[in-house]
Amino acid sequence: MTQWLRLLYAPWRFTYIKSISEKKDHTCIFCEAPKRDDDESLILARGTYSYVIMNLYPYNTGHVMVVPYRHVPSLEDLDESEAAEIFKFIKISMKALREAMNPHGFNIGVNIGRVAGAGIDKHVHVHIVPRWNGDANFMPVIGGVKVISQDVRETYRLLKPIYKKYLGEKV
16 A cells, blocks of 8 residues: 655744744743733733633634643642632633634543643643534545634634623733
8 A cells, every 4th residue: 555645834833843942941831921912922811810822723713721820730730719710711711712603512621741632731721622513524534634714813803802791801
């Protein structure tokens, strides 16, 4: 059987790869993001213990993450206040995504540890991925690639006012 080499030109991924390989100080992106402006970091909402941020390399359009400010590797390291606020942000994120994008469902998950699939395994975070009927089309199955239909910054601009509506000007 002949093996086919499949190439997908994705120059935007090089920025991500380069940023990881050039890091000398090994700073945590989830610890650094809240230090910058919301628009720069794509932060949708800020709470006392956690924040909601767009995933710059999403699994699907509208992929957001809820992240505690405190740098801990696992859910069991969170105190009750942190865990409660994170769950509150998960619920608000689902409402905001339903209003903005009308998904048919969600994948919500946490990868604890590198072997569980965590790309950033030292700072726990919760993924909220909206899903639509038919969003798993032939591209990932046949081509081995995923098509994201909207620019992440465009999705951010769509979602930011909805989070403000649910949380008040506090975001």
